[in-house]
Amino acid sequence: MYEKRLNNGLKIVEYPIDNAQSIEIGLYIKAGARYENKGDNGITHLLEHMHFRQLGNMKQKEIYEYAEKMGSTLRGTTYKEMLCFNIKVRPKYLKKSLNLFEKIITTYEWTEEQLKSEKKVVISEIREKEDNNENQKIIDRVIWNKHPLSNSILGNASNIKRITLQKLVQYKKKIFCKDNMLLVITGAINEEEIIWINKKFEAIAINECLQKINSNNMNDGQFKRKHNYLMKNYPEWNLINMQLIFDVDLKQIKENELLFFNSIVGGGDGSYLQQEIRDKRGMVYDIYSYGEIFSDKAVWSIVYSIEKDQLYLSLNVIVKMLKMLKTVISQEDIEKNMPFFTENLWYWTEGTKELNFQLGNDFIKNKIGLTINERIKENEKINYERMQKVAEIILKNKNMSLIAMGPIKGR
Template sequence: MVAADFTERSLDLDAEKEMRLVDNGLVTRRSILPGGIRVLTEEIPHQHSTSVGLWIGAGSRDEAPGSEGSTHFLEHLLFKGTKKRSAKDIAERIDYLGGGFNAATAKQYTCYYGHVFDEDLFDGLDLLTDMVTGARLSAEDMEMERGVILEELAMYNDDASEVAHEAIPAMVFQNHPLGRPVGGSRESVTALSHDRLTAHYGSKYRSNELVVTAAGAINHDQLCDDVLHLLEISGWDTSSPAVPSERRYASQIEYAQPTRQHLNRAVEQAAVVLGMPAMDLFDERRPVIFALNAILGGGTSSRLFQQIREERGLAYSTYSFPANFPEGGMFGLYAGCAPDNVSAVSELLGACLDDLAANGVTQDEVESAYRRVRADIIFDAERISSHMNRLGHAELIRGTLVSQDEQLRRSRAVTAEQITELARQLASGPRSLCTVGPQG
């Protein structure tokens, strides 16, 4: 087992099968179990609860043609019953354990998670493991849940902001799988067959794809024993060599040329999103784009908020956002406004970026940006669910675990010149504009 204090560095998670790390006094451990199951824990002193998650390294990006929406569909169906629990049994058990159970589907992974008292950790793990390994996935359940998912998609389709944020990745990323809506479309969900759904489950829900993360009141060795025991009785393979599935990436993104799209919706508030190519997840300038994001659209003193809301009163909500993936990235600017103001707001979004690129940022803005990024890092670390999520993201997506002090050091090192240079690069690239609202 590797024992290390990695306070001022990042650590390669693929270097060893057993690791014990120390970051600001917190002990983080990683083990690869038989069957290729990965278990990562972070013990946090003085906690009386544990956040635990079961992760599968497959999201909407990984769906085969004709199976779009199947990852999100499975998330729903795993709550509909297993070989030993009905849907009602699952619901009653969730409430009995405190109600802190849910699931999330993303472009790169699916996670089933719960927050329980330390004394209930085994029961919570048993419930989650049963759902992931023993899902009934009956054709009847699928047809019942299809209607629920279509209602969910219809709900989002009535929200101009949701529609715009779903549409802009496809415009910037062209036909890349990362441009797909996570939940699929009404057409793909309606057409999805039971055979394709179960085939997707069979290909992705396996021992060597499973990652278990936990943070809080946790005993790493006991958790490893419990995971192996529960998977053995479920019938999943725990006898093959400890070789996890390789981290899954798609091809590099080939960005689209500038394009404009208006989506007609009968809403009282329109949505405007300006999107452009940005760096990938592994680019060393990620701390720079976080600082740029804070200055341009990350708070009430940001350029977008001051220009669009405070000085002109054209929007209630306006902000910017980075989206970084291993295969590429995007930077976006958003505002929600009255339909009559869409044209003016669209121009202002681009103008704020252009002004920053042309005239740079002040040292006061750099300091304010650092303090906001620092708050995001530190405040996020005070939630045990964030520790659990951090471990899952590191294992499945980044392949490295970056210490809190190292994150702060990189953020502190960002300069005004770096921010201006990155703004110039973004401003000179192709921009795509998506507007959602009434026709005309």
């Protein structure tokens, strides 16, 4: 793995993969709902869209055709803490595809008409997803209280309408700066190509980060919730959607430890939750858990849907199981799940996309980017005593919140 900060300040990571048949290119920028305030929430997502209206002298149709002639698609995605652009190409299209990323970094000119048209697209997307977004907003507010992580990625229609072209360009200049973005190239590249890539992107003028990006760091006061439960009655629903949420302090628990714990408890078909609630008792069609991890905080959730008359029984069974986890996690659990965190990481070299995204995500979270071998060594340090300790740290009443949505009344 080659990691370098070019003379113009741009940070770049190149990760050659032997025998790879493709190259994944990703540009990762610290931006998104976490870095937005109430008045401009949604601006990052709108900015993402504008890059598909025009890149340099290439109009929308030309951008699509340029990628299609390489047998690929340029992708843009906005997350809570990250804006990214990605493309996957055959090795012979490396230089051609990198032209798109040069244009993404250097394009600051759009027309009022283009902005007006793209606002309509974004507002249509917001309205199309309005019902689901409304429930997600409720869930996010319970989880993140008033912290900007509770902001919607898409924003709202009134915000989008108010964003001017000048404000959008100023915002791009603010976030597309030296210390705030990373270019990652993984796959079938060699040393000669790496030298060429570095020279190409070193010639680009990169903005200084004149204004510090507001990180909106999470403190304990923001993370604690006024209420640790939410019940919303939807009498027309057939099932009750349940979500049990636990706060996770990343100062006490490493990201890979949380992911390993999740795999044991509810992340796979052979997990404790799947075996007990679905396979043994047949109470639900599906039950799973997942971790939502950000730069300084994380939450771990259990999610399932259930018939109303099974609700209290399911909660009793789950709570009893969670209490037992502090002592029942065994060496057998470690051995069963370890391949997902060791051998399976080598699958990243087949697709190139997963590794590229992980390196970009590490940068966003201010973590050191690790090679696959280094990640495996970190995961191999995990043992059952540590997993029992992780269970003890996470599974406390003060850390838990509960959300129930469906045909439910009262408490």
